Amino acid sequence: METIVIKFGGSSLSTTDKIKTVAKRILDVKKQGNQVVVVVSAMGKTTDQLLNLAGQLTEHPAKREMDMLLSTGEQVSISLLTMALTEMGEEAISFTGWQAGIITESVHSKARIVDIKVEKMKKHLSTGKIIVVAGFQGVTEDGEITTLGRGGSDTTAVAIAAALEAKRCLICTDVTGVFTSDPRYVSDARKLPSISYGEMLELANLGAGVLHPRAVEFAKNYQVDLEVRSSTENEEGTVIEEEASMESNLVVRGVAFEKGITRLTVFGLKNEWNGLSAIFSALAQNQIDVDIIIQSQTDAKMNLSFSIKSKDLEDAVQVLEHQKEVIGFESIEYEANLAKVSIVGSGMVSNPGVAAQMFTALANDEIQVKMVSTSEIKISVVVGEEKMQKAAQILHGEFKLNEVTQTIN
Numbered sequence: 001m002e003t004i005v006i007k008f009g010g011s012s013l014s015t016t017d018k019i020k021t022v023a024k025r026i027l028d029v030k031k032q033g034n035q036v037v038v039v040v041s042a043m044g045k046t047t048d049q050l051l052n053l054a055g056q057l058t059e060h061p062a063k064r065e066m067d068m069l070l071s072t073g074e075q076v077s078i079s080l081l082t083m084a085l086t087e088m089g090e091e092a093i094s095f096t097g098w099q100a101g102i103i104t105e106s107v108h109s110k111a112r113i114v115d116i117k118v119e120k121m122k123k124h125l126s127t128g129k130i131i132v133v134a135g136f137q138g139v140t141e142d143g144e145i146t147t148l149g150r151g152g153s154d155t156t157a158v159a160i161a162a163a164l165e166a167k168r169c170l171i172c173t174d175v176t177g178v179f180t181s182d183p184r185y186v187s188d189a190r191k192l193p194s195i196s197y198g199e200m201l202e203l204a205n206l207g208a209g210v211l212h213p214r215a216v217e218f219a220k221n222y223q224v225d226l227e228v229r230s231s232t233e234n235e236e237g238t239v240i241e242e243e244a245s246m247e248s249n250l251v252v253r254g255v256a257f258e259k260g261i262t263r264l265t266v267f268g269l270k271n272e273w274n275g276l277s278a279i280f281s282a283l284a285q286n287q288i289d290v291d292i293i294i295q296s297q298t299d300a301k302m303n304l305s306f307s308i309k310s311k312d313l314e315d316a317v318q319v320l321e322h323q324k325e326v327i328g329f330e331s332i333e334y335e336a337n338l339a340k341v342s343i344v345g346s347g348m349v350s351n352p353g354v355a356a357q358m359f360t361a362l363a364n365d366e367i368q369v370k371m372v373s374t375s376e377i378k379i380s381v382v383v384g385e386e387k388m389q390k391a392a393q394i395l396h397g398e399f400k401l402n403e404v405t406q407t408i409n
């Protein structure tokens with residue numbers, strides 16, 4: 001018998017009526033003769049509400065206690081969904097992350113899964129039970145509850161699918177698949193029939209919240225057959241696979257974007273061999289991720305601009321000011337309220353005109369580009385947050401992503 005892993009996100013579980021609808025979907029998959037593992041997120045906006053509760057008590061909650069708090073959200077969903085399944089006459093059992101054998105590294109708030117002890121799940125599957133697992137959480141070797149980062153239930157599902165060598169992992173959500181851009185922001189975004197692991201990973205890392213980046217990493221590393229589809233509509237979704245088979249002539253596959261970016265500029269850094277190393281080591285030691293870096297140099301001094309997440313701004317400024325003398329710079333300035341807009345597509349590798357086309361389209365609409373970064377299959381620009389949606393719409397139109405085929409100028 002084949003195993004199917006199905007994951008349902010919070011918006012698909014926000015009411016008990018929706019939980020019943022989800023339970024019916026699960027029964028359909030079971031009736032097709034499959035063993036079924038279900039992974040669920042917390043109901044509706046529960047995780048945000050829990051974060052808000054903590055925020056009413058402290059500005060700096062201990063990460064261990066946050067994990068303890070946030071992991072409760074998924075526990076509510078597993079028990080309710082299991083009750084709904086039982087009520088429909090099915091045998092089902094709920095497991096928290098640790099009961100399901102999900103072992104993570106010892107890092108709170110964004111732990112990686114390092115192992116899944118599948119014996120218990122296998123034993124229950126073999127008796128015909130549906131297993132309902134709490135997404136987004138695991139346990140360290142020494143028994144501490146951890147969470148996997150926002151959106152991490154996707155990763156739970158794909159990791160379980162890999163560990164059980166499941167036939168397919170279905171990510172069921174409130175959109176019908178992966179679109180050329182977020183359909184909530186880009187009106188004519190189009191559902192893609194398939195997308196490669198590499199392109200999906202870039203899109204996810206660049207802000208396309210439809211899949212957690214680590215879920216895509218897992219799927220790629222373990223060749224998990226992954227599909228994103230609707231939790232309510234019975235239509236084909238998007239298959240994520242090694243080589244996207246259709247529309248292979250596309251140069252750009254999608255547009256992703258992300259708010260909450262700040263550009264920090266360090267002026268008058270001594271032009272010595274260890275200047276860059278000192279700055280970025282100090283930031284890294286404090287878990288501050290740096291994204292785009294631009295360096296400009298005169299003989300004696302250099303200026304350095306780099307982008308970070310706005311939530312890290314206070315920490316970054318504090319860390320750098322604290323080590324001002326040691327690092328040896330004159331001053332820091334920053335610009336907040338920025339956004340990153342990116343185009344992604346494996347066809348870019350062999351098309352040198354793509355960047356020019358992108359910048360020209362943005363310039364024609366007077367969208368000022370503040371930073372740029374490129375890789376083989378993506379180009380990102382940083383723009384004012386208020387221009388983000390417009391920039392995404394322009395680029396989506398420019399690369400004709402609403403059409404099935406496209407060419408570049």
Ligand code: ADP
Pocket residue numbers: 008009010011012041151172173174175177178179180181182183184207208209210211254
């Ligand atoms: P869930 O609660 O099911 O995990 P999420 O909110 O995490 O759902 O992810 C689904 C959302 O992802 C969609 O509602 C959509 O707004 C957003 N999204 C962002 N980029 C894309 C994209 N390229 N294709 C589809 N959805 C996208």
Ligand code: ASP
Pocket residue numbers: 009010041042047048073135136149150151152153154
């Ligand atoms: N409940 C968690 C969140 O809201 C995990 C998830 O939904 O995947 O981020």
Ligand code: MG
Pocket residue numbers: 009151154209210211212
């Ligand atoms: Mg999600």
